[in-house]
Amino acid sequence: MSKLKIAIQKSGRLSEKSIQLIEECGIKLPNGGGKLITESTNFPVEVLFLRDDDIPEYVDQGVADIGVIGENVLLESRKNITIVEKLGFSACRLSLAVPKEIDYPDLAYFNGKKVATSYPNILSDYFEQNDINATIEFISGSVEIAPGIGLAAGICDIVSSGSTLLSNGLKEVEKVMSSQAVLVTSGNLEAEKQAILNKLLFRIRAVQKAKESKYILLNAPNEKLDKIVKILPGMNSPTILPLAKEGWSSLHSVIGEDKFWDVIDALKDAGAEGILVVPIEKMIV
Ligand SMILES: Nc1ncnc2c1ncn2[C@@H]1O[C@H](COP(=O)(O)OP(=O)(O)OP(=O)(O)O)[C@@H](O)[C@H]1O
Ligand SMILES: O=P(O)(O)OC[C@H]1O[C@H](OP(=O)(O)OP(=O)(O)O)[C@H](O)[C@@H]1O
Ligand SMILES: [Mg+2]
Incomplete structure (x- = not known):
């Protein structure tokens, strides 16, 4: 019998809530053991624990049937995968920020400037749509230190409470997109797997509805x-x-x-x- 393969983040902001959601759907997972792949004992699913950035590629390739990622990672991936359900957790936004002492006029400020980000695709689309000609400097983490070390004039990164920006002497000036955790699929599931997904979605919606x-x-x-x-x-x-x-x-x-x-x-x-x-x-x- 086939099993639906679900990719979730191994460790990070989405991990705990992703596992919690699976368990709230009555799907039992064996405890711990540090395994990167595990099977439920009472529902036909396999859970794959991955880096969140790798999930779009795996779902696109069919290595995983569905995945839980932030909308920011989905958009950045430019993969042909679609959202089946918004999950309501890990709400955040992707924003542009500059050193707090800058007298920021408007988006034109970024013309001719260097902006550091881990989201070059989203940012270049955003600049293009707004006719801004800026240089994008890709860095994979600790983006908030870029202006302080002279790497860039501004940054584009995830903001939630704003405390990381504040503690790095930055201020948010433009929201590029809003994001929350979403369930994604490539949309090419065989009938048996689609039936398992439908069952899972029914349970997810019942859990979501109850929370509201x-x-x-x-x-x-x-x-x-x-x-x-x-x-x-x-x-x-x-x-x-x-x-x-x-x-x-x-x-x-x-x-x-x-x-x-x-x-x-x-x-x-x-x-x-x-x-x-x-x-x-x-x-x-
Ligand atoms: N402060 C935050 N508040 C709410 N949601 C967040 C926050 N930071 C990130 N997120 C969301 O959670 C996702 C995962 O964030 P995390 O920081 O764990 O990613 P990561 O460091 O890239 O992890 P990985 O090691 O798996 O690549 C982000 O893509 C975003 O959608
Ligand atoms: O506005 P805030 O509430 O401060 O949240 C924003 C921060 O949260 C995320 O990092 P995280 O803390 O997950 O660490 P990471 O950069 O190591 O992924 C994100 O990359 C920001 O740096
Ligand atoms: Mg990541």
Whole structure:
């Protein structure tokens, strides 16, 4: 029976979350051992642990069927592979930065200047689209030190909190792209592997959906239920159960994590009491 080969980063910013996602899908992986390839004991997948930059090539070649990488690495690779699912973790951006004391006018600042980056393809496309004529200096890591050692006038690198820029005396001046972890495939899977991927995607979506939602329970006097129900945007209509206390009910519903804080005050004002909000592990809609 065929197995779906999944390439994930061996060690780095994507590793832990990639393994966590696989495990949250109920796919068991043997513990540790430093192996670079491992098989699940309860789902037809093999996991390959690789450098993230190598994953696009392996997926393109069919050595791996799917892979987890940042959108930045996908775009830089210029491979003919496609995103099957955005995974929502390792959110960051690729930005241009210059020494903080520079009085930066606009993108034209980079005309005739040298810019250091590990993303020469993305950056040259970006400069071309914006009619900027700059020299791109490729360096594979520690890009933030380039201006300080006189290698370049600016850099283009990953920014998340901004603390690496700050500690190297740089400031972000232009966002080139946003990125998050994505699941990619070459799109040439044989039927049996595609069926495994479909099963995996179904589980990933259930896990993702659950993370975006919370299960809410509250108590309220019966005469206030109508008003409370109108405040709660649920999956379907909420469940209402009578409480032992005469004239009171317990109401259960599912609510978007992003909406929760907006509606909580409205619920209290409408007479809700004993509000409990609990995480959902999986959600099939
Ligand atoms: N500070 C950050 N916050 C959030 N996401 C990040 C951050 N830095 C990088 N990423 C994302 O995680 C991916 C992997 O980053 P990491 O720094 O582990 O890569 P790397 O050093 O190239 O690793 P490798 O050794 O596998 O080549 C990046 O391509 C990017 O999409
Ligand atoms: O804006 P920040 O939150 O500071 O994050 C940005 C930094 O994070 C990444 O490096 P990482 O820490 O993964 O180390 P690496 O360069 O060794 O990959 C990236 O290359 C930046 O240097
Ligand atoms: Mg890398």
